[in-house]
Amino acid sequence: MFALQLLNSLQLSMLVFILSVGLTLIFGLMNILNLAHGAFFTLGAYAGFMVANATGSFWAALVIGPILPFVLGVALQASVLQPLAERGRSTHLDLALLTFGFLFATAGAVEYVFGTNFFTIEAPPVLTGRVHLFSLYYPTYRLFVIVLGLGIALALYLLIERTLVGAILRAGVDNGEMVASLGININALFAVIFGLGSALAGVAGVIAAPTTSIYSQMGIAIAIQCFVVVVVGGLGNLKGSFIGSLIVGTTDTMTQAYFPEAELFAIYALLIAVMIVKPQGLFAGKARMA
Numbered sequence: 001m002f003a004l005q006l007l008n009s010l011q012l013s014m015l016v017f018i019l020s021v022g023l024t025l026i027f028g029l030m031n032i033l034n035l036a037h038g039a040f041f042t043l044g045a046y047a048g049f050m051v052a053n054a055t056g057s058f059w060a061a062l063v064i065g066p067i068l069p070f071v072l073g074v075a076l077q078a079s080v081l082q083p084l085a086e087r088g089r090s091t092h093l094d095l096a097l098l099t100f101g102f103l104f105a106t107a108g109a110v111e112y113v114f115g116t117n118f119f120t121i122e123a124p125p126v127l128t129g130r131v132h133l134f135s136l137y138y139p140t141y142r143l144f145v146i147v148l149g150l151g152i153a154l155a156l157y158l159l160i161e162r163t164l165v166g167a168i169l170r171a172g173v174d175n176g177e178m179v180a181s182l183g184i185n186i187n188a189l190f191a192v193i194f195g196l197g198s199a200l201a202g203v204a205g206v207i208a209a210p211t212t213s214i215y216s217q218m219g220i221a222i223a224i225q226c227f228v229v230v231v232v233g234g235l236g237n238l239k240g241s242f243i244g245s246l247i248v249g250t251t252d253t254m255t256q257a258y259f260p261e262a263e264l265f266a267i268y269a270l271l272i273a274v275m276i277v278k279p280q281g282l283f284a285g286k287a288r289m290a
Contacts, residue, residue, distance in 0.1 A: 003134060006250075007133075007143075008253050008257075009249050010146050010250075011143075011146050012249040012253055013246045013248070013249025014145055015145055016245045016248060017229070017245035018149055018200055019201050019226050020227075020230055020245060021156060021197075021238065021241045022197030023037045023226055023227075023230055024230055024235075024237065025193060025238075032095055033099070034197075035096050035102075035223070036076070036100070037197075037201055037219075037223060037226060038201075038218075038219030038220055038221075038222055038226065039105075040069035040072070040198040040201035040202055040205075041069075041218065042110060042219035043205070044065050044068065044199075044203060044204070044205030045065070045202075045208065046114065046214060047061075047064070047065040047066075047202065047206075048062065048065030048202075049119050049121055049209065051064045051065055058124040061209075065206045066199040066202030069202035073196075073198025074192065074194065074198075077190060078187070081098075081194070082187055082191070084098070103220065107217055110216045114216065118214065120210060120214060121209035121214070122210065123141045123210040127140050128140060128141065142211070145207055152203075156238060169189060172189060172190070204222075205218075205219075208222075224267075225248060225252070228248055228268075229241060229247075230244065230281075231281060232270065232271065232274045232281060234283040235281060237283045244281075244282065247270070251270050
């Protein structure tokens with residue numbers, strides 16, 4: 001039972017990581033507190049649902065579904081957030097209020113179009129059934145989520161730390177004018193990174209669909225766990241986001257399994273404890289000013 005719960009906690013941790021790492025990218029590399037991140041999670045899930053219904057393929061939903069969050073993320077950054085920054089309206093409060101409104105506007109729009117019904121996406125046949133693992137049988141799809149999360153973590157680390165694009169991006173955060181003087185369109189790069197973070201939220205929405213329901217308020221519900229991960233791990237820290245996801249996923253799963261009466265407040269108690277002991281987060285990077 002305990003081994004099964006450990007695997008379940010790892011599966012939840014990887015799902016939360018895929019969602020929260022996009023927020024970490026956006027804040028850590030661009031200094032934008034994006035409260036609309038849950039909206040892209042919702043849009044990815046619904047886009048994946050429509051693609052799966054049209055094609056009958058989970059894989060098509062996984063590939064095509066996140067395109068909508070990516071496009072909307074790029075558009076939001078390029079046409080709204082960046083002009084605000086250029087006009088000096090770039091404090092965390094301004095951006096938080098704007099993106100918070102976008103989150104609820106998206107939930108309302110989705111409910112208007114699809115109603116209050118609950119939907120799901122069927123897992124592909126190859127991912128159904130169970131795998132014999134460490135003397136127990138574990139659902140194949142949940143194991144797929146774990147592997148996918150680990151793969152995304154490795155790919156993002158290599159992208160940011162080991163590629164020219166990552167070096168340009170880090171330099172653009174530190175000194176955008178210097179990078180622009182070299183002929184690099186830093187605003188376009190930031191828009192693409194914002195879109196990438198939004199697309200990762202869309203990926204999380206698609207892979208969550210076979211195990212949880214798709215509904216209009218799903219982005220608001222998951223956003224709480226997402227922000228707890230980012231705060232616990234440290235704002236803008238990729239390593240912190242990964243370990244924070246493990247901590248939050250394990251806390252949530254083990255509480256549900258062994259202390260169900262504490263389920264509703266366990267991660268909030270974790271958040272309060274971290275804020276008291278280390279308010280900047282467990283793996284906080286360089287401090288930023290609003």
